[in-house]
Amino acid sequence: MYFSLEWYVRTMSIFDLNAFGILPDDQVSLKPIGSAVYLAASFFNHSCVPSALVSFSGNRIRVVLNRDVAKGEQIFISYLNPDSFSTKKELNEFIKRKYGFDCNCSQCQTSQ
Numbered sequence: 001m002y003f004s005l006e007w008y009v010r011t012m013s014i015f016d017l018n019a020f021g022i023l024p025d026d027q028v029s030l031k032p033i034g035s036a037v038y039l040a041a042s043f044f045n046h047s048c049v050p051s052a053l054v055s056f057s058g059n060r061i062r063v064v065l066n067r068d069v070a071k072g073e074q075i076f077i078s079y080l081n082p083d084s085f086s087t088k089k090e091l092n093e094f095i096k097r098k099y100g101f102d103c104n105c106s107q108c109q110t111s112q
Contacts, residue, residue: 018042018098022056036061046095047105072076076105 003011020041021032038061041054050073055062069075079099085091088108095103101106 020054020056022059022063025057034059041077044077045076046079046099046103048078048082048091048103048107049105050076050078052077 006051015035015037018037021033022034022036023031024033036059041061041063044052044063051069051073052063053066054077055064056098063075063077065075080091082091082097085094092103094109095101101103
């Protein structure tokens, strides 16, 4: 069975948008050592002010709340390290280019 170029491009795009960069166990280095798709974790949406943090232990992902969350409130993670960008504009341009959406988190709404 051969896969078409369209299938390959679509599949790799889906992988790229949903993959997590796996960080070393020491969590000090921000350079990923690999990528993986975690089904449940891929459903989290982005916020520059996340309600949960993502960490890794080997190839296992851990998502832990970093504040109290009300019943029924959506849980957000950050898709990136906001400190890696010089300005909010630069961060928002990256999010738009990489993920295809405008960030509407509380921090971005107040800085507009």
